[in-house]
Amino acid sequence: MQTLHQAGLVDVYRLLQYPVIVGTGKRLFPDGSTPATFATGEESSRVLPGGVVSLTLNPTSLGAISAGAYAVTAGRSATVLD
Template sequence: VRSLHDAGLVDVYRLLQVPVVVGDGKRLFADGAVPATYRITESEVLNGGGGALALTLSSAAFGTTGVGEFVVEDGKEEIA
């Protein structure tokens, strides 16, 4: 996934987010990954009461947001 992401070949991510902490885990995007912008286009709370979410993230324009300049500082997205 990381190689495809870094090559700009991923348009949509479909993720299951489960609120469980198990050790350190493995990061999907390691430090130094190529920056990209995705927007949540679909979301669904899954049945079962465990708080799991099904998310669809679609690629979005990278750069400006219409409000100000988009920047990444210390790994966090901010509007300058």
């Protein structure tokens, strides 16, 4: 997976995040990985039974990071992209 990511050959990441901590685990993107930004996909995220979070992420760029701003307004979070 690391080789495909570094070559820019991954179109969609579909991740399942489990609400448990077991040791240090294995990092999806270890130190030294090519920087990347992601956008949420069609089914961006949803919580499954048992608290598992399903995420769909689309890589938007490799090598350059474009960061937006994050703010909380009236108790709700919002991402403001530049």
